[in-house]
Amino acid sequence: MFVKFLDIMIGSLLMGGIYALIAVGFSLQYGVARVLNVSHGEFLMLGAFAAWSLFTLGGINPLISLLLCAPVFFIVGFFIHVILFKRLKDSAESLAIFEGNSMLASFGLLFIVQNLALIIWGAPVKGYSYLAYPINFLGAVFSANRIVTLITSVIISLIFYFFLARTRTGKAIRASAQDPVAADHMGVTINKMLALCFGCGTMMAGLAGLLVSMTSIMVTPFMGMEYTLIAMIVVVLGGLGNIKGSFIGGFILGLVGTIVSYIQPGLSMVAFYLIFLLLLLIKPSGILAK
Numbered sequence: 001m002f003v004k005f006l007d008i009m010i011g012s013l014l015m016g017g018i019y020a021l022i023a024v025g026f027s028l029q030y031g032v033a034r035v036l037n038v039s040h041g042e043f044l045m046l047g048a049f050a051a052w053s054l055f056t057l058g059g060i061n062p063l064i065s066l067l068l069c070a071p072v073f074f075i076v077g078f079f080i081h082v083i084l085f086k087r088l089k090d091s092a093e094s095l096a097i098f099e100g101n102s103m104l105a106s107f108g109l110l111f112i113v114q115n116l117a118l119i120i121w122g123a124p125v126k127g128y129s130y131l132a133y134p135i136n137f138l139g140a141v142f143s144a145n146r147i148v149t150l151i152t153s154v155i156i157s158l159i160f161y162f163f164l165a166r167t168r169t170g171k172a173i174r175a176s177a178q179d180p181v182a183a184d185h186m187g188v189t190i191n192k193m194l195a196l197c198f199g200c201g202t203m204m205a206g207l208a209g210l211l212v213s214m215t216s217i218m219v220t221p222f223m224g225m226e227y228t229l230i231a232m233i234v235v236v237l238g239g240l241g242n243i244k245g246s247f248i249g250g251f252i253l254g255l256v257g258t259i260v261s262y263i264q265p266g267l268s269m270v271a272f273y274l275i276f277l278l279l280l281l282i283k284p285s286g287i288l289a290k
Contacts, residue, residue: 004262007142008255008258008259008262010142010146010147010150011146011254011258011261012251012254012255012256012257012258012259013150013154013251013254014146014149014150014153014215014254015253015254015257015258016250016251016252016253016254016255017149017150017153017154017157017211017250017251017254018149018153018208018211018212018250018254019230019231019234019249019250019251019253019254020153020157020234020246020247020248020249020250020251020254021153021156021157021204021205021207021208021211021250022040022041022044022204022205022208022227022230022231022234022250023230023231023234023235023238023246023247023249023250024157024160024201024204024243024246024247024250025040025200025201025202025203025204025205025208025231026040026201026205026228026231026232026234026235026246027201027235027238027240027242027243027245027246028173028197028198028200028201028204028243029197029198029201029202030235030240031177031235031240031242032173032176032177032193032194032197033081033085033194033195033197033198033201034095034098034099034102035081035085035099035102035103035106035198036099036102036103036106037102037106037109037198037201038103038106038107038110038228039106039107039109039110039113039224039228040106040201040202040205040224040227040228040231041205041223041224041225041226041227041228041229041231042109042110042113042114042117042224042228043073043076043077043113043202043205043206043209043224044205044206044208044209044212044223044224044227045113045114045117045209045219045220045221045222045223045224046073046113046117046206046209047069047073047205047206047207047208047209047210047212047213048209048210048212048213048216048219048223049117049120049121049126049209049213049219049221050065050069050206050209050210051065051069051209051210051213051214052126052127052128052213052219053121054068055128055130056128062130062210062213062214063148063152065210066152066156066207066210066211069206069207069210070203070206070207071203072206073199073202073203073205073206073207074199074200074202074203075199076199076202077198077199077200077201077202077203078195078196078198078199078202080109080198080202081194081195081198081199082195084105084109085102085105085194085198086191086194086195088101088102088105089102089194110224110225113224114221114222114224117221118221121221123220123221125218125219125220126219126220127213127216127218127219128213130145130214131143131144131145131148131214132144132145135147143215145214145215146215148214149211149214149215152211153208153211156204156207157247160200160204161243161244161247164243169196172188172193173193173196173197174243175188176188176190176193176194176197177243205227208227212227226269229269229272230253230272232276233253233272233273233275233276234246234249234250234253235249235286236276236279236280236284236286237249237252237253237275237276237279237286238250238286239285239286240285240286242286245286249286253272253275256268256271256272256275257271257272
């Protein structure tokens with residue numbers, strides 16, 4: 001019983017850490033930049049393929065790939081906002097029109113990224129073996145890559161939370177999320193903060209993809225949508241624009257998914273959708289919303 005409990009807890013923390021990373025990125029893009037980015041999961045997919053390519057073709061450790069790819073994904077996300085979403089925002093007559101137009105544009109972005117991945121890497125499933133040897137911990141056996149992924153996701157989450165909570169730029173981002181008009185009057189450059197949020201969100205998705213690839217043998221061009229839906233559910237669970245809520249919501253969803261998988265494999269997404277529907281009906285503002 002103890003071994004099963006330990007296995008469930010490690011599994012939930014592992015998935016929760018990955019869910020938290022992608023949900024925080026989605027929360028920044030939608031909760032702050034007001035872009036319902038349905039292509040968010042495609043950048044997780046690109047992160048997974050980047051790790052696979054660097055490991056199989058260049059022999060680069062996936063943990064080193066995290067450092068190499070993080071600035072690349074940030075720059076890509078930053079300029080996607082500047083080139084595409086900022087122009088849509090400037091030309092929109094109202095916030096509601098901008099949100100609708102940006103969602104439609106992100107659908108187009110989804111298919112562009114997905115088809116580029118198909119052209120570059122092809123449709124067959126990719127995967128690689130990294131730290132696949134077992135570790136015995138208090139009677140429970142885990143793959144070393146799962147432990148490394150868990151530790152890495154927690155470290156990234158803590159670093160990013162410290163950035164948001166303690167740095168001047170992080171405080172400007174939180175101010176822009178809470179009240180953009182007041183933040184603008186206090187000297188915060190809103191457009192710069194929105195592009196920064198979009199870049200950070202894309203970076204977090206890419207890093208989550210690199211971590212997913214370390215433990216998954218299912219790296220395909222079509223893996224992104226599932227994680228986009230999970231990010232949406234986590235953001236609703238934690239509260240729109242609530243970064244702390246996204247972290248906590250990710251780990252809660254990871255626990256629920258792991259428990260359901262032990263009971264009936266394949267029903268995790270069903271459980272997630274049920275949680276999503278119940279939240280929309282009972283508390284659409286999220287469990288941590290004030």
